Amino acid sequence: MDTLVSAAGLVFVPATLALIAAGAILGLILGAIPGLTATMGVTLMLPVSLHLPPGAGMALLLAVYVGAVSGASTPAILLGIPGNPNAIATVRDGHAMTRSGRAGQALGAAALASLIGGLASVAVLALFAPLLAPVTLAFGPADKTMLAVLGLAAVASISSRDPAKGGLCAALGIALAMLGLDVYTNQLRMPMPDWVRGTPLQTGLPMVPLLIGVFGISQVLIDIDRIRRGDLTVPQIPRRNVFPGLSELRRLWRVTAESAGIGTFIGAIPGAGASIAVFLAYERARTLAARPGSRIGPIGDGAVAGVFAPETANNAVTGGGLLPILTLALPGDAVGAILLGALLIQGIVPGPVLFTQHPDLVLAIFLSMALGMIVVFVFQILGVRLFPLILRVPVTALGPPVLLLCLVGAFAVNGQSIVVGSFNMAVAMGFGVVGYLLRRGGYPIAPFVLGFILGPLLEQNFRLAIRQAQGNALVFVTEPIALTFLLLALVWVFWRPVALRLCRPQPS
């Protein structure tokens, strides 16, 4: 009870509430603009969150995250263009509803589904995270090393059609993370160490500017290609009858429950991500609708269920995704990697210690996430006619201010000197170009970032494991938990190409 009161004291204060509201609006705006992703929004707010207490900072990031995930449905429904990959499955029925003059109802259904899916996943998270966290106490350094390998393997194999490119990006991220001072020997691991010593490079590449570069600036450069597609026409939205009726909601209870379950489960699997969850939920809803005697109605031509299922699932992913982050320090996607980075920078190490030493913070994270979802829902309904106007902002005017904001955000990371600030901006700009080139070449960004964040943890545990095993490098296959993680990683890496080969249609 004391923990609950303490957590409420962290969340229900005017400053944090204002941050949640601001984050929700920003997230909705970013989500609604095609090309500006949840990842970019969370990245842009990362420097701001570092100036706040951990609870308030996480509340801001989570509000932006859930806002952007929910906001992506707006262009999917109105224009048939998903704001980000989370809303791909919403396009078909959502846009069909718009074409048949039911855009307001589609937007209302999406908002309600987002709220239900999100709250359900937070409930699951609050229930299971404290149970799962103590299990990780049994993990030794060898197990933690293989857990990091598993996370990298999962993200690398799923984030691209080519697992080799994912693996290459993960290795590149780890390699760059190794630059700087070695924590055990204080050795400077940097080319031309005499020249580097005494400069900001001495401590290695800074995480936040790197994230801002690869996610924010590279997105601005990628979006330049969209400029040539021209402006978009947004339909007028009626304010009345935006919600599906009670009878319709009753018919959709099973679709909603299963979609929330699918989203939460998929979100908790590292590397799986929302785009898989939404299609699974959509297909499941279609199966349910196609059953004899089903009262859901056919999906695919503008059915509310066709909006409800993917929107419930993609918001359920947000809560499910926090489960491995808070318990295992294992992010499942790019946003998860940034959230983990935000916690680590604040000196908070996820795992069982977090649940025993900072239970109020954990509870505050759950509360602020749930509150963020409610606030997003309220703003979505209040702004059902307003947010679509965001889509009228020309693409030509978006990129330059965002690029400048990214550089300013990199400058202001830690309130440091102007020299360090300028160095941070240069890192952000440099990695913006790197991220752009990677994406142009079809290389996934998420494994690169995950490798960079998990690299130091992986190295520390790797060295500790071998030292504890008195130099025996076979410790990673003799420890049962480590071996299990290793086998899972191998399955993850080799299963997908085999599955793709098996599923490929044979030429007739």
Added chain:
Amino acid sequence: MLPSPHRVLPVVFFALGIGYLVFALGLDARTMPGDPGYDPGPRAVPILSGIVLSAIALALILRDTVVGRAPAETGAGDDAMAATDRGVAVAVFIHIAVGVGFLAGFRSLGFVAVAAPALAVMLLTNRWLANRQSLRWHWVLVPPAASVISLAVMAGLQALGRLLSQTGLVDGGALRAAILIALLAGATALAVRMIGHATARDRLSILVVSAVAPPLTVLVVNGLFATRLPVWPAFVLPVT
């Protein structure tokens, strides 16, 4: 014809991997304090990652050249786009060049004086890309004009703040905050309004957005963060 990143990147990664491997092998083989000789040392993971990096890059090169698999089969379609349009390539180059120029001039010329022309150049580039109209000579006046106007707006805002605090009109933090918020809200509304019009049609809007956005950013950042953005050129007020 621009070289495709799909073809070039594996070669770059291979060279990078080999270079990194050489660097990692050159590191001292120290061990952690108190270790009886079991610690693999600070070279172990860098060497492993260098090997993985160069091995995968080599595999990609061999696969693309010897086996000759199509880009669609090798994941190039996930994030990669079709061959770059020359105009898009030019626009990307200008954005990167402006970013680098911003970094170069930021400390000596100050944030406002550099950010305004940087914004103007990028917005004008996007305008050109969207409409493919030929450039007019008087466009070159927009960036310096944005810089001058932006500095004037910044000076005006600072003078206003100083005046209000000296005349006693601002009494207490709450009132000061209220004035700041009102100022911010008004200016933001103006900026948003102008951004809405900053399409290919309106050169004046581009000028106004470029001139107003940097002082606003300074107000917000210097109010929120411990770090201060350098506002004035170093020869007016030295940057510390």
